Amino acid sequence: MKLALILNVIDPKIGGVMIMGDRGTGKSTIVRALVDLLPSIEVVEGDPYNSDPKNPELMSDDVLEKIKEKKEIKTKTIKTPMIDLPLGATEDRVCGTIDIEKAISEGKKAFEPGLLAQANRGILYVDEVNLLDDHLVDVLLDSAASGWNTVEREGISICHPSRFILIGSGNPEEGELRPQLLDRFGMHAQIKTIKEPNLRVKIVQQRELFEKNPKLFIEKYQPEQEKLTKKIIKAREKLKExxxxxxxxxxxxxxxxxxxxxxxxxxxxxxxxxxxxxxxxxxxxxxxxxxxxxxxxxxxxxxxxxxxxxxxxxxxxxxxxxxxxxx
The missing domain is CATH 1.10.8.80 (Magnesium chelatase subunit I, C-Terminal domain)
Structure with a gap:
């Protein structure tokens, strides 16, 4: 599972990871910890899509317009976004909504960005993905594959970049994903509960140490974490060769x-x-x-x-x- 996640971080075009396994095996814990390994990204200040100031393919229409008009663009550095998709999310919350009233009265495209906009250039994590509505899974997979999210309402169309690493996790006891949806995930990791008593004790002890003093625990593993981050950054550059x-x-x-x-x-x-x-x-x-x-x-x-x-x-x-x- 860790290898599949790291390889997707190195090359997001692999197409994400589906993690299936027993409950209580630390699937969500590892996915949420992944964001700490990722390097910070440079974004356009005030842009809701985390637009890349250097890559036109990862820019929203507003930023592209400013560049054409040769306006000054302010940038800032942020942590790679990690967006959790709740199971009860509606399609409007995921994709974003168009304010029809404002569009009619002012003649402007008024768009309220959704979770797909926030996840651009980051990670979108869906826990219990096998319980998510099939049409929402379709929307997520289409955006992840194309790198764009298109919202159509009442004859108004909005399109924005939405490139993210899609990670789903679930328990096979609660049902499998449809084969055609499963096929769209690049990699599939299967997790089983550890049977060796000494390893189980080690995990319990590590958990207790973390709960006693989270700050000290994180500091202890910080050098190892930084080493892995550097290795990932180097691998991203090496991938071209x-x-x-x-x-x-x-x-x-x-x-x-x-x-x-x-x-x-x-x-x-x-x-x-x-x-x-x-x-x-x-x-x-x-x-x-x-x-x-x-x-x-x-x-x-x-x-x-x-x-x-x-x-x-x-x-x-x-x-x-x-x-x-x-x-």
Missing amino acids: TNINYNLLEKISKTCSELNVDGLRGDMVTSRAAKALAAFENREEVTEKDIFTIITLCLRHRLRKDPLESIDSGIKVQETFKKVFLY
Whole structure:
């Protein structure tokens, strides 16, 4: 799970992470801690979309207009946004609303930005995503894939940048996501409760230490945290130089084909994740080991469900990988 989250931070185009696991296994805790690893971002002051002052693709229309008119743009540095999406959120709260009355009376597009605007260039986290209305999940996945959110009301249309890392978590006991929605998540991590008593005791003790003195606990791990942040920043830059040779790409596609994976998302996500892992380990070439490390995370949730199948989907992916890559 930690690896899947870090790789998405290095390359957000991987397409987010779906985390499924038993209740009380720390899924939400880890996701919410992820934001502390992310470097600060520079945004345009007073802009509700966290517009990037240097990249036109990540700017709102208002900022683009100011640049065309050569007006001065003030900037500020903020912490990478982490937005929690509540289960009871309405579509208007998520996407934003257009003030029709103001539009008619003043002839101006009056837009009230929603959570997708706040999450631009950050992380959008949905706990219990399998309990969220399907149409809202569709909206989130469309925005995450296209990088834009479009709101249409009464013939008025507003479009703004909305690029974020979508992270969903849930408990399989409460129901699975529809396969076509599951397929849209780049990676899928499955979490099980730890069985070893000594590890369980260690987790309980760490929790107690944190509750006694949170400040001291955070300070203790701060150097390690800063080291990881630097590694992530370096990997983002290294990603541009990272390559995967044709032979490995062909084997990835053969593995997907052998597993009867529908569409080409599996092929693309696997090669992206492998490159992000190579960059994270400060290498320019992807190896077979990189692919083996991430292929289960990328393909497990894309396999067709067979009620008569006794083998776990993760093991099936690994066995097919060995058959394709090693023989």
